[in-house]
Every structure is written in structure tokens, then in C-alpha cells.
Amino acid sequence: MTSVPGLLGVDHAGITVPSVPAAVEWFERVLGCSSPLAFGPFSDPTGTFIQDLLDVHPRAVVERIQHVRCGDGPSVELFQYSSPDQDRTFRRNSDYGGKHVAFYVRHIDKAVARMQALGAQKLLGPLAVTDGPAAGQSINYFRAPFGTYVELISYPKGMAYEASAAIPLWDPRDNRP
Structure with a gap:
């Protein structure tokens, strides 16, 4: 609400x-x-x-x-x-106006490998989050050639915060075919 x-x-x-x-x-x-x-x-x-x-x-x-x-x-x-x-600088994630677009994937290792094979500029990862409320997710960022970052994210078994969340985040896994 x-x-x-x-x-x-x-x-x-x-x-x-x-x-x-x-x-x-x-x-x-x-x-x-x-x-x-x-x-x-x-x-x-x-x-x-x-x-x-x-x-x-x-x-x-x-x-x-x-x-x-x-x-x-x-x-x-x-x-x-x-x-x-017009400001034509590439904003880093830490800059005001920094941005990224995150896409949920079912199999992060396969998705990362595919993007790399297609020439996407990969940053460190995939990184498995093992502590805190986001534990259970794995992420990998890519620097896109058009001035933003693209993140792949996966949490096939959910995230730790869900055990006590009064209001869960929207979950793309609920949007299954």
C-alpha cells in the first residue's frame, strides 16, 4: 500500500x-x-x-x-x-546520478558466461552474498557501453530478510511462465 x-x-x-x-x-x-x-x-x-x-x-x-x-x-x-x-561523463555508482539496471536471472553463472561471451564488460563476480539481510543472492555488474551499469542478480532460494519481513520486496520469481 x-x-x-x-x-x-x-x-x-x-x-x-x-x-x-x-x-x-x-x-x-x-x-x-x-x-x-x-x-x-x-x-x-x-x-x-x-x-x-x-x-x-x-x-x-x-x-x-x-x-x-x-x-x-x-x-x-x-x-x-x-x-x-549536456554532461557526457560516465557516472559511477557512487556518483550523484549514478545508476544501474538490475535483471533477475535463474542461473547467474550461465547468464554471466553468456554476457561475457558476447563481449559485455564484466566487473568482479559473480559474488555470493552470505551475510546480512541480502544473504542468498548472487550479483554481477557489467559496464555497458552506453553509460550505465547492468547488474545480473539471482536468489533462487530467497534472501535472509524474508524470514522476518512484514512486507516482502517484489519478487521476479513470482512472475514465472
Whole structure:
């Protein structure tokens, strides 16, 4: 239950990338995602609509928006902007504005091996979490070529926190075919 009337859950997560076509190609090739929706461009060459709507420079242009769907979860919405004040640095997870997208996998070792075989830039792992409330999960991060991190996560037997949780986290294992 939330304090926002009618809130059901996550619809999508949005990330800005240097090239939507290149990011879509990576998601399709490396993760096997599909891309059911694309639109744009959007701009306001004289007014403040884009600034008022999205809190960006008034001359920013949303060149393209495209959704990718990976498995049975929410989609990832990819944005490609051009803007006079655009910051093109790769934000680390520890930076303000740092971000990652996590995908649940049934077999983390197989998924990590597959992503590596397809050229994804793997960080340390898979790391099995053995202590604390997240014990039971295994994770591995990858640095994607479009400026964000992609995490694979698996907890086939659940996590330790579940033994005493009054409200469990959403569990992608409940979304089984």
C-alpha cells in the first residue's frame, strides 16, 4: 500500500544514452531483449515546454525515446538527448546520478558466461552474498557501453530478510511462465 492513490508498481526505468540505436542493439544482442516502442523527436525551439516538463535546458531536444523489454519485468526507456549544457561523463555508482539496471536471472553463472561471451564488460563476480539481510543472492555488474551499469542478480532460494519481513520486496520469481 502506498500514499499515492492507485499506485500499482514500476512501469519502467529511464536512462539517457549517447545513441539509442546502439543501446537497443546492445540490449537485443547481449540480453535478448525486444524493442516494442519508439518515438520522438521532441523539442520546443522558442519556449520552455521541455524545461518545464523535464527540468532540462530549454533548447534540449529529445532526439529519440525507445523502450526495450527484457523478460517479464518492466521496460527500460532509453532517451537520446542533444542539449547545449549536456554532461557526457560516465557516472559511477557512487556518483550523484549514478545508476544501474538490475535483471533477475535463474542461473547467474550461465547468464554471466553468456554476457561475457558476447563481449559485455564484466566487473568482479559473480559474488555470493552470505551475510546480512541480502544473504542468498548472487550479483554481477557489467559496464555497458552506453553509460550505465547492468547488474545480473539471482536468489533462487530467497534472501535472509524474508524470514522476518512484514512486507516482502517484489519478487521476479513470482512472475514465472
